[in-house]
Amino acid sequence: MSKVKATVVGYGVIGQRLADGVALQKDMELVGVVDAAPTLAVRALHEKGMPYKLYCAFPDKIADMERAGIPVSGTMDDILKQVDVILDATPGGIGAKNKEIYKKYGKKAIFQGGEKNEVADVFFHGYANYEKGLGKTFLKLTSCNTTGFIRAVDCLDRAVGVEKVAVTIVRRVADPGDTHRGLVDVLMVDPIPSHQAKDLMLIMPHVKATGILVHTPVSHGHIITMVVTPKKEITKEKALELFNEHPRIRVVRIADGFNSNTSLFQYARFLGNPRGDMYEIAVFEETIGFSGKDIVFAINIPQESVTIPETIDGIRACMEMQKDRLEAVSLTNKYLGLTKKN
Numbered sequence: 001m002s003k004v005k006a007t008v009v010g011y012g013v014i015g016q017r018l019a020d021g022v023a024l025q026k027d028m029e030l031v032g033v034v035d036a037a038p039t040l041a042v043r044a045l046h047e048k049g050m051p052y053k054l055y056c057a058f059p060d061k062i063a064d065m066e067r068a069g070i071p072v073s074g075t076m077d078d079i080l081k082q083v084d085v086i087l088d089a090t091p092g093g094i095g096a097k098n099k100e101i102y103k104k105y106g107k108k109a110i111f112q113g114g115e116k117n118e119v120a121d122v123f124f125h126g127y128a129n130y131e132k133g134l135g136k137t138f139l140k141l142t143s144c145n146t147t148g149f150i151r152a153v154d155c156l157d158r159a160v161g162v163e164k165v166a167v168t169i170v171r172r173v174a175d176p177g178d179t180h181r182g183l184v185d186v187l188m189v190d191p192i193p194s195h196q197a198k199d200l201m202l203i204m205p206h207v208k209a210t211g212i213l214v215h216t217p218v219s220h221g222h223i224i225t226m227v228v229t230p231k232k233e234i235t236k237e238k239a240l241e242l243f244n245e246h247p248r249i250r251v252v253r254i255a256d257g258f259n260s261n262t263s264l265f266q267y268a269r270f271l272g273n274p275r276g277d278m279y280e281i282a283v284f285e286e287t288i289g290f291s292g293k294d295i296v297f298a299i300n301i302p303q304e305s306v307t308i309p310e311t312i313d314g315i316r317a318c319m320e321m322q323k324d325r326l327e328a329v330s331l332t333n334k335y336l337g338l339t340k341k342n
């Protein structure tokens, strides 16, 4: 099979990481990326020697980019003609407008969590419902939190069945540099149930979910506490074994120094991961415990990079590159270097 050609529209927090992730896939080609303005990320792309060709979303914005010294390879229409699939990582709501353009060119597209679910044929998670994405034209990824905790719930569900979960998200309120969100020093509580708990029920309708979300003034990662009611009783050892075997779950120990969201971010930097990215969620081993037969544990979500693997799974599904879920996710993992070294 020849390489699947992809582009990323919206080279921001998520888009940069999607571009890097796709570029690592040996069976995919990143034809280029699209943005609308000479943002800092676009300027950094230029300073790095333009590893990816840049296309401009709007013809009348090309001059802005060129004034900033950034070479533009053409317009979005030019690149859309060349690709099989588009990864739309524009701010929420813009993807729905872009969808009309993608339709005009008869192209498949994968949207991120900020779009409404109606934007896509399938609300998608690489591990939990890969098969539903097969051959579809429009997929939408779960948000960063949902992507992360579904990995853990699906992992337990496939082994022992999960009856219900309760999820408390301590959510990062802004990405680094999001000054438009204000300088916040407040813990803001949302009404129950959080949209992430509702989203879990859309992806895994057989699991009842609810949860509380507390917005927190930190920018590196979310911490989620989970209460999962299994259908069959499970031991801590079994849960640990399942989490340890999952390529996108990293089990860490508080005793080793992994005692916070920032310890994971630091560790990713010590590993030399670009931007301090980590694709895996982390389960804090010493937080695994029980309330009756319910299993409780805490996970860390690296919000900027966690959705990259499942989005790439989305390419595999909608392009029918692999019919088998595990074959697909394994290839994504292999190319992203998600081998269990930790």
Ligand code: NAD
Binding pocket: 009, 010, 011, 012, 013, 014, 015, 034, 035, 036, 037, 039, 041, 057, 089, 090, 091, 092, 094, 112, 113, 114, 115, 143, 144, 175, 303, 304, 307
């Ligand atoms: P961002 O603001 O960092 O990046 C968006 C980029 O899109 C910007 O570079 C902007 O210039 C560009 N853009 C705007 N309009 C455009 C257009 N018409 N055509 C092409 N490019 C355009 O946003 P983000 O944080 O990367 O979020 C993107 C999507 O990913 C949203 O749906 C968001 O909800 C979702 N998401 C974000 C995070 C996160 O941690 N930031 C995590 C998971 C999912």
